[in-house]
Amino acid sequence: METIISVLVDATLITLVLALAAFGLAIIYGLVGVINMGHGAMLTLGAYFTWATTTAGVPFILAVVLAALGVAIVGLLLEHIIIRHFYDKPFDTLLLTWAFFLIMTEVIKIVFGTDFRNVSNPLPGAIDFGTIKIPAYKGAIAIFSLLLIGATAFVFYKTNLGIKIRALIQNREAASLLGLNISRTYKFVFCIGSGIAGLAGGLISPMLSVDPYIGNVYLIRSFFVVIVGGVGQLLGGTLIGSFFIGGAETIFALFSKQVFAQSIVFLLAIVILRYRPAGILKKS
Amino acid sequence: MTEHSEKQWIESAAAKPRNIFSEEIVAVIIFIIIALLPIFITGYPIYILPQYMLFGVLAMSLALLWGFVGILSFGQAAFFAVGAYTMGLAMQTNFGVNSGYIGILISPLVGGALAAITGYFLFNAGVKATYFVLVTLALSIMIEQIAVSQSDITGGWNGMYIDRMSLTFGSLGEISLYNDIPVYYAILPVVIAMYAFVRWFATSRFGKILIGIRENEDRMTALGFNISAYKTGAFALSGAIACLAGALYGAHANFVAPSLGGVLFSTEVVVWVAIAGRSSLLAALLGGIIVASLSNYLSTVTPNYWQLVLGIIFILVIVFLKGGVAGAISDLSKHLQSKIK
Amino acid sequence: MSSLLRTEGLTKRFAGLIANEAIDFELDTSSIRCVIGPNGAGKTTFISMISGHLQPNEGRIYYKNQDITKLNVFKRARIGIARKFQTPTVFDELTVYDNIELAVLGTDCPYNDRNKNINEVLELVHLTNGSDKPVKFLSHGQRQWLEIGLLLAVKAELLLLDEPTAGMTVEETESTARLIKNLTQEFQLSMIIIEHDINFIRDLNAPVTVLHLGRVLMEGSFEQVSANEKVREIYLGHGNS
Numbered sequence: 134m135e136t137i138i139s140v141l142v143d144a145t146l147i148t149l150v151l152a153l154a155a156f157g158l159a160i161i162y163g164l165v166g167v168i169n170m171g172h173g174a175m176l177t178l179g180a181y182f183t184w185a186t187t188t189a190g191v192p193f194i195l196a197v198v199l200a201a202l203g204v205a206i207v208g209l210l211l212e213h214i215i216i217r218h219f220y221d222k223p224f225d226t227l228l229l230t231w232a233f234f235l236i237m238t239e240v241i242k243i244v245f246g247t248d249f250r251n252v253s254n255p256l257p258g259a260i261d262f263g264t265i266k267i268p269a270y271k272g273a274i275a276i277f278s279l280l281l282i283g284a285t286a287f288v289f290y291k292t293n294l295g296i297k298i299r300a301l302i303q304n305r306e307a308a309s310l311l312g313l314n315i316s317r318t319y320k321f322v323f324c325i326g327s328g329i330a331g332l333a334g335g336l337i338s339p340m341l342s343v344d345p346y347i348g349n350v351y352l353i354r355s356f357f358v359v360i361v362g363g364v365g366q367l368l369g370g371t372l373i374g375s376f377f378i379g380g381a382e383t384i385f386a387l388f389s390k391q392v393f394a395q396s397i398v399f400l401l402a403i404v405i406l407r408y409r410p411a412g413i414l415k416k417s
Numbered sequence: 418m419t420e421h422s423e424k425q426w427i428e429s430a431a432a433k434p435r436n437i438f439s440e441e442i443v444a445v446i447i448f449i450i451i452a453l454l455p456i457f458i459t460g461y462p463i464y465i466l467p468q469y470m471l472f473g474v475l476a477m478s479l480a481l482l483w484g485f486v487g488i489l490s491f492g493q494a495a496f497f498a499v500g501a502y503t504m505g506l507a508m509q510t511n512f513g514v515n516s517g518y519i520g521i522l523i524s525p526l527v528g529g530a531l532a533a534i535t536g537y538f539l540f541n542a543g544v545k546a547t548y549f550v551l552v553t554l555a556l557s558i559m560i561e562q563i564a565v566s567q568s569d570i571t572g573g574w575n576g577m578y579i580d581r582m583s584l585t586f587g588s589l590g591e592i593s594l595y596n597d598i599p600v601y602y603a604i605l606p607v608v609i610a611m612y613a614f615v616r617w618f619a620t621s622r623f624g625k626i627l628i629g630i631r632e633n634e635d636r637m638t639a640l641g642f643n644i645s646a647y648k649t650g651a652f653a654l655s656g657a658i659a660c661l662a663g664a665l666y667g668a669h670a671n672f673v674a675p676s677l678g679g680v681l682f683s684t685e686v687v688v689w690v691a692i693a694g695r696s697s698l699l700a701a702l703l704g705g706i707i708v709a710s711l712s713n714y715l716s717t718v719t720p721n722y723w724q725l726v727l728g729i730i731f732i733l734v735i736v737f738l739k740g741g742v743a744g745a746i747s748d749l750s751k752h753l754q755s756k757i758k
Numbered sequence: 759m760s761s762l763l764r765t766e767g768l769t770k771r772f773a774g775l776i777a778n779e780a781i782d783f784e785l786d787t788s789s790i791r792c793v794i795g796p797n798g799a800g801k802t803t804f805i806s807m808i809s810g811h812l813q814p815n816e817g818r819i820y821y822k823n824q825d826i827t828k829l830n831v832f833k834r835a836r837i838g839i840a841r842k843f844q845t846p847t848v849f850d851e852l853t854v855y856d857n858i859e860l861a862v863l864g865t866d867c868p869y870n871d872r873n874k875n876i877n878e879v880l881e882l883v884h885l886t887n888g889s890d891k892p893v894k895f896l897s898h899g900q901r902q903w904l905e906i907g908l909l910l911a912v913k914a915e916l917l918l919l920d921e922p923t924a925g926m927t928v929e930e931t932e933s934t935a936r937l938i939k940n941l942t943q944e945f946q947l948s949m950i951i952i953e954h955d956i957n958f959i960r961d962l963n964a965p966v967t968v969l970h971l972g973r974v975l976m977e978g979s980f981e982q983v984s985a986n987e988k989v990r991e992i993y994l995g996h997g998n999s
Binding site: 168215218223224225227228229231232233235236238239240242243349353356357360389390392393395396399400402403406407408410 | 489538539542544545546547548550551552554555558559562563565566567680684687688691721722724725727728729731732735736
């Protein structure tokens, strides 16, 4: 019984952390249809910005916020210089964001070097719930992730701003005929998505050692989270997709090597993608 | 001639206007040059060139898929690695027949089967082209992970050593491939044969249908073509070619590691083909050879800056020069030809 | 003359909307049928179910007395049902010649006869000159003819034409009517033609089926249909066509 609970707790933590990591992509892919292959690079960049600022003495939370802003600015530049010309061409944006990943990774290597970096854990230790021990920091991140996703979903679905944004995006032609400023909206969404990716990268950094490819691990998993959950389903989709990918990985990892577990989960995700391209909940 | 000017020579030969010199003639010239190289150069370039030629074949396999059918795959290197591992495993067997021949025979079958199964599963359901890219990327990761985790078979992170095969001709004797020259002249004909084979396919009825699918899938379906079968066929062919190239690479490099099948290499192949020109098999073949050798040379000198430059060229090509270098040359020659008329 | 196509009770529903309801339809070999009706009558939906692009909710489709209801698009094309779409669906970046060639490749035409077959079709649709030009440089009317050419090249026996004269000039429309009548006679083809152009339909002098709100309102000759009170009402009521 204890092991089951601890497995469930583990799975929940991993689900929420993965949801945080994938959320930026869910926003960008789900709302403006860009297959952001640079999502991993944005996570990585967020991690490095956090490392740089904390090393310079900035308190952790402020460092993470600065990192998010930094990545949001990078995203803004990317959108403005390149992406905004290619919104209707998913293949091109796929390749262009991939090129962004290649270039950004090299820039990171040049600026920061390839050694592993460490961001110190601001909340070390674990919280005791009798038989279950939850790492304090991971628990905090998990809660934060839930709050962030919930709050963002609230903004997008319940506030005027969010409804306007979604209406704009769902009906670009009508919106442009009405004179509404689409390009600003797309920019805004792209920046938010990038910023959140940077935020996630910063928050996750204390849990891993930071290297130029740290975000890559989350790239394909984030895509599968979004596709399995349903592209455009920001709240439920991200959580369900994360639960599937993260949870399944945790469970399989009990029976085989971690690396192999991931392959099995990818295989399952591919099968789901084939049978339920609109997300695991919807019949296509 | 130094190595550097040899490459310039190859590049300028490829740059001849393609209407005056058809692709066949350019190909013949280039292959003759490559065949004659060992007369003028010795040492490391001759040792390593067969590997670059095989990278070229790998690039060509992607061009078949991407240029002709319009299907982008981020997973070609996965087939390449599977081929190398297949050769490695074949060389460990002892069935009394030349183990290398077994590897060469089996690898395209393995690659073709893997691609056919995946392709059938996905194309038959009408999976979107963009999802297909993600799936092939995931496949790349999976192959790399399987290679790492099944270390009993594959040697895990440390990789697998592969004996070098020799050419046996039954009772007629044996040719050792241990030295640079014999193996060079063993691999070159196979590369030429693979190019010729794929080119023949691409210019045949099959190739035209693939182009039709790329141009207007719905119209092709409405004309009675089973497009999912054709896509699967194209994917299987490209997988088989990539796998065979990988097997030969394994036989030549005598070593394979999981990173050969991984994401970084897989996507590098996409960059090569995008820059060289995806619609031309010859351009992709050359592009693979040239960019791979440049990468190897420059990455010892300035690794990060070279990748950075490559990334920037990649962006420029996607934004401005969709057809890559080959496309630009072809447009230029058409422009010049119309000026002459 | 035998029955080529027959539908029984063909029904198609979309969320909350009945696009086609219980349509019984029959067409013989070597026959033309015009299908008319105001916008939203369900004409394209009907054609889509015959070509296989949409699956009916109820009803059956028989082609040459075989039940093809479950057959998918490309298989129907192989047995002779070919469709011309509302917006010309051709290979814009390829040449006219290459377009027809692709269609010919879909038949079992031997290699040596390919060129001959292609040129024959090009002549039928008046596109022999400039056949080496990319299709995107053709006029709209020529692209419509090219698409008809594709259907001929693929040796279709039942052609489904969705507004073949849309966007054409008066002369082009008259030429198209002549072309269709010649083709039907010469090759014993059958055609279902969705159209709005009254003059074109009159030129064709073929039986007409009128659809309204997803149901068959009436069928008859052009004179009978154009004189019918109800038909005039639905057209006048829904604006001019």
